[in-house]
Amino acid sequence: KFKHGIKEVKEFLEKLANRGKVDPLSSNFAQYLDENDKLKYLRYEFSIPKSRDVVTDKVEALSPEEECMYFCGNSLGLMPKRARELISQELDVWASSGVVGHFKHKHNRPWVSIEDTVVEKMADIVAKPIEIAVMNTLTSNLHLLMASFYTPNTKKTHPAKELIKVTPPEGESIVPLNSILEIIEKEGHTISLVLFSGVHYYTGQFFKMKKITQAAQKKGCIVGFDLSHAVGNVVLKLHKWGIDFAAWCSYKYLNSGPGGIAGIFLHEKHANDFNRPRLAGWWGSERKSRFKMDQQFKPIPGASGFQVSNPSVLNVVSLLASLELFSRTSMVNLRAKSILLTGYLEYLLDKQLNGLGFKIITPRDPHQRGCQLSLKFFERSVQEKVHKELMSYGAVVDERSPDIIRIAPNPMYNNFSEVFRFVRALKVVIGDIGVKD
C-alpha cells in the first residue's frame, strides 16, 4: 500500500478519521489511532524517560512528571526493560563462575558462543544468518570490510580523484536517484567500490538500495552500505538485493544502548571466498580449532569469518533484549506502523504549521524515507532555540547546525498521541520564539 506517496497516506488517514468518526486534527483521532495500533504493547517493554530527566541546565520542565515525547531513536534508542535483567544475569554468571561462564552458563548463553544468541534474530531483520556477524563498532567494521572489498586496480582507478562524492543539486537536500545512476553509468568502469548510506542521517532520505546496487554491479563495482540509520527502521532485503557488504551500529533503531555492539552483512556469494585480503582475527577462525593456537587461520564461512575478537558479553545481551522485541513482531509490521506514524506527523505539520518558519526536507514519498523527518528552518541557528524550548515541553528531538531539527517517531515505542502533543508543542514554541518565515 501507499505506492504513490504522501497523498495516499493523507487520504488514508482521513479515511481512518472518517471511519472512527473523529476530526483528523483532534486529539481524539490520535487516541483512536493508538487504540487501533496492533503494536501498542511494545511501548510497555521500554523505559520511557520523564520530562524532568531530559531537560538540561537552564531549561525548566513544564510537566516534570509526565512521560516525555522521545523522538530521538535515530540517535539513541530507548532502553528495553529486559536489558537490565539480561545484563544482571550475565553479571551473576561472571560473579559466581568467572571464566567457567564461557562453557557453563545457567541461562544457557555460554560466552564462548555468546554471539549465537543474536545472529539469527539480527538476520531476521536484514538477511540470512550466514551473512550476519555481530562484532566491534560500526567504524571499525567499515574499515575491516573495506580492507577486503576496496581493492582498486590500475584499470579501475578514477583518473581525476580517488573519491567521487554524490551531492544533491545546488540548493536542494535530496539526491535524486537519477544523479546517482548517471554517475555510476558514466564513471562506473573506473569505480572500485560504491559505498552509500541506506537512510541518510541528515535528510532522512532512504536511498534506492536495490537499484543502486544493480547499476553499480553491472559496471563491475563492489557495493557496500552504511546502514546505521536504516537497520530496524526500514525493511531491508540485503540478500535479495545482492548487496556485497554492509555495516551498522545497534544503538539507534536497535536500542542496544550507548556504544552498543555493531553488525555486519556479507553476502552469501562471498561466504566461501577466502582469496580477498582480510584483516583477520582468531574469533573468525573455525570454532573447533580456535583454541589450539596452531597459528592456522581457518576462516568460518560467511560473515562470522570476519570476526576478530571475542565480543563483549554485556553488549551482546543488551542487544538481545531489544532483538527479542523485534522477534515478537516483524519489520513489515513495524514499517507499516512507521509509515502511518511518520505520515501522521507530516500530516499535522502540514495542516497545523505549514509555512511556519521551516520546510520538511525529507522526501515526501514514504518509500524514500525511514521514520525520520528533518525540518529545515529558514532562519539559521534558530533550531537551537527551538530544540531547547521543545525540551521544556518534554520533547526530545535532535538539532544539527546550521538549521535542522530531526524528529524520528519510532514505531517500537512511540505512539500517535505523542505525535499529536509534539506538534502542538512545536506550534507554541515557534510562536513564542517568533521564528521568521
Place this chain on the structure above:
Amino acid sequence: KFKHGIKEVKEFLEKLANRGKVDPLSSNFAQYLDENDKLKYLRYEFSIPKSRDVVTDKVEALSPEEECMYFCGNSLGLMPKRARELISQELDVWASSGVVGHFKHKHNRPWVSIEDTVVEKMADIVAKPIEIAVMNTLTSNLHLLMASFYTPNTKKTHPAKELIKVTPPEGESIVPLNSILEIIEKEGHTISLVLFSGVHYYTGQFFKMKKITQAAQKKGCIVGFDLSHAVGNVVLKLHKWGIDFAAWCSYKYLNSGPGGIAGIFLHEKHANDFNRPRLAGWWGSERKSRFKMDQQFKPIPGASGFQVSNPSVLNVVSLLASLELFSRTSMVNLRAKSILLTGYLEYLLDKQLNGLGFKIITPRDPHQRGCQLSLKFFERSVQEKVHKELMSYGAVVDERSPDIIRIAPNPMYNNFSEVFRFVRALKVVIGDIGVKD
C-alpha cells in the same frame, strides 16, 4: 629486591617463616603471610566464586559452599563488586534520560566523553594519559595500529620471507633474550616492524621489552607489543622504554568482564605525527568539531586520535570499576605481592611436588615472568584429567593441549592460603590419577 631470581625469593620466604616462627611448609605460614599482606583488603572488593558454581558436568564439588581457588585471571579476571553498581547507574541514566545521557549525567559521567573516566587511571598503570586510548577490542586495535605502523618499504622488506618468527631453541620453551637480539642484529635492517608479546600467554615469559625495543629501534624498526598478559600483571613503563605502540585487552588482569573494552598505547613521540596512514574515525577527530560533520578529520593529538567509534558505555564503566581498585594501590605494590605470591606457589610446588609428573616451564627468575606459572606434564593429555580433578577441589586453572596447566595467582584477589590449599589439592590429584613421572 629479588635481583637474583628464585633463590632469593626462596630465601626471603624462609626468612619470613623464621621471623613468624612457623614452618614454611605449613598452612600456618600461609596464614602468616596473609595476615601481613598489606593488599589483603582488595580481595573483599571482588566476587569470589564458590566451588559449586565452577564445576562443570560430571564433576562433583567436594566442598560446594567453599570459595574456590581462582587462578584463572590470566584468562578472565574476577568481577569487582562495584561493576554491578556502576553498570546499574548507567542503565538508570539510559532508562531515565535516553540520548540526554550524552550531555547530562547524574553521576557525572556524560557519555560524550565517557572514555575520560578511565584514561588517566589506565595511564597510571602503563604510561602517560596522552599515550592512552580505551577503545574496541584487542585484535581490531592491533589491526588499526599496524595499518599505521607496519609500512614496509622496498629497502626494508625481508628477502626470504615476510614474517620472521622467533621460537625457543629445540626442546625448550623459553626464548632467550640473546636469540631475539641476534635476530634483530642480523635482520633488523630488513625488518619494518617488531611485534612481540609482553608476557607470553603460554609460557608466562616476561620479555625484556626495553632491551628488545632499544635494539630494534637502533636498526630503524618500529616496535609494538601485545600486552594482553602483561598489563595489570607486571610493571610497565611504556613511555620510558620508548616503545612505539602497544595494545591490550582488559578482561584478564584488568578484570573488566568477558569481551571488555581494549586499550592502546601510542608513544608521545608519535602524538603529533599525522603523516602516517591511519584507519581513522570520527571519534578520533577533535571534540569541538566532531559533531559538525564537515567531513574534515582533525585528529586529536596522541592515542585518542586513533579512536574510531563512540565506545560502549557499559564496557567503559565495567573497566572503571576495576581501575578504581588499581588506584587504591600501585602496580609497584601489586607486583611486589605478586612476586611473593607466585614465588610461594613455586616454592611449594618445588618442595612438595618436585618431579611429580611435570616441570615448570615458566622462567625461574621472577623478573622474567608475570604471576603465571605454566606446568608442563611429561605425559601428554594428562593435563585434561588434572584440570578436571582440580575442579572438584574448587581450583580453577587453565589447561592447554598438549600438556600444559597454567596457574595465575592474582595479587589483587588471591591470597597465600589459597595457594597453600591449591598445592595440597594438586598433590592429591596427581597421586590419584597416577600421573607418570
